[in-house]
Amino acid sequence: MDFKEHYADTSSSVANAVRLNDLKLLRKLIRDGQCVDVMDNRGWRPLHQASILKEKNNHQLVDELLKHEDTDPNWRSHEGETALLLTCRHNTDHNAYKTVEILLKHKADPNISDNEDETPLLAATRAGNASCVQLLVKHKSVDVNRADCGGWTALHESATRGHFLMTQTLLQCGAKLDAKDExxxxxxxxxxQHGRVDCLKILVEEAMRQHMECLLDEGANDGASPVMIAAQQGFTDCIDFLIKSGANPNSYANDGVNAIHLAAECGHHKTLELLLQKMDVKEMESQLRPDLPELKLRNPLHLAITSDWLKCVKVMLRSGFAVDSVDYIFEQKFSLSMPPPKYITPLSLAVSLN
Known part of the structure; x- marks a missing residue:
């Protein structure tokens, strides 16, 4: 069931006062004995509603509700959201900082996650709310390594988004460099993967400090390394830094491709130039096995031709790739009366592709 849509007829008078951002009316309703714990169709109570308001005085509404003895700062909606989580997810200004501060003061638990296991810290990181992240990590009980249902941590998020200060803060508070998502x-x-070279530098520096240099080559489930994923995206500055820091540019993924294959197939000629300065072309060509197609060890020169990346082809030829090298024909593109060949040279491939 989708609990994101709000039905107005399920809101209490207290919740409506909050929605109107009317502090005076809220106080009157509470004095008159109106309940502060009535849920709407989403499982939201007035406290949830107050936590997402973007008006400058929303923290006053939150504070007023928390003064009531029937208010629980850790109430959860049908989707498991607390007021603290909603504040961190929806508000990014100084007002959010005040609201988080008030909620924590009233014993809101920073480790309560929603039904997808997203915590307030992860939500604040996703929202780019550096001040709230700073406030949350100072809380004595916060778990900076708590992951969502996909294994994604706040450090993953800050590194992906390029939030340098958040990344620095999380590392200082014990965020794990070796955390892995699903x-x-x-x-x-x-x-x-996302070209966040400044965050990459501080992460690698911390890995070196912790004697975790192996993380520079730690691949994903498909065997792709950080150098390989940066090559696929064309992030030359990330590749240069990783290699200078000791990363291996010659590693292969589970499907037999390496950084050269990915850069060539995606048309990143500048990335190719850098990689080819660090790699032995002849050694790489010697490992190609066109006679064993099941290994899928493709010739990167052929990949560049197939993808029509002329600049990449020129770079590879200048670097010493053999013009008479052969590759197994994985997809037959010939319509000849005689049986098609099993192997093809770069020139023949270019002709066959017009």
């Missing part, structure tokens, strides 16, 4: 990705991997 796809096996670490924060270093996600920073490289």
């Amino acid at each position: 796809c096996g990705m670490t924060p270093i991997f996600t920073a490289a």
Whole structure:
């Protein structure tokens, strides 16, 4: 059932006063004995509603409700959301900081997650709310490594979004560098994947300090390394930093491709130039096995031709890729009366593709 849509006829008079941002009316209703714990169709109580208001005085509404003895700061909606989580998710200004401060003062639990296991800390990180992140991590009981249902932590999020100060703060508070999401990705991997070189630098520096250099090559579940994923996206600055820090540019994923394959297939000629300076072309070509197609060890020169990346082809030829190298024909594109060939050279491939 979807509990995101609000039905107005399920709101209490107290909730309506909150929705109107009317502090005077709210106080009157409470004095008159109106209930503060009535839920609407989403399972939201007036406290939930007050927590998401963007008006400058919404923290006063929250404070007023929390003074009532019947108010529980940790009430959860039908989707498991607390007022603290909603504030961190929906508000990004200084007003949110005040609201979070008040909720924590009234013993709101920063570790209560929603039905998808998202915590207030992760929500604040996703919202880019640095001040709330700072406030939450100072709380003595907060778990900075609590992950959502996909294994995603606040450090994953800050690294992915390029929030340098948040990343720095989380690391100082004990965020784990080796945390993996459901796809096996670490924060270093996600920073490289999204080209967040500043966050990548601080993550790698911390990994070196903790003697966790292995994380520079730690791949996802498909075996792709941080260098490989950065090559696929064309983030040359990330690749350069990773290699200079000791990452291996020659590693292969589970499907037999490496950084050269990915850069060539995606048309990142500048990335190719950098990688080819760090790799032995002849050694790489010697590992290609066109006679064993089940290994799927494709020739990257052929991939660049197939994808019509002329600049990549030029870079690879200048770097020493053999013009007479062959690749297994995985997809037959010939309509000849005689049986088609099993292997194809770069020139033949280019001709066959017009």
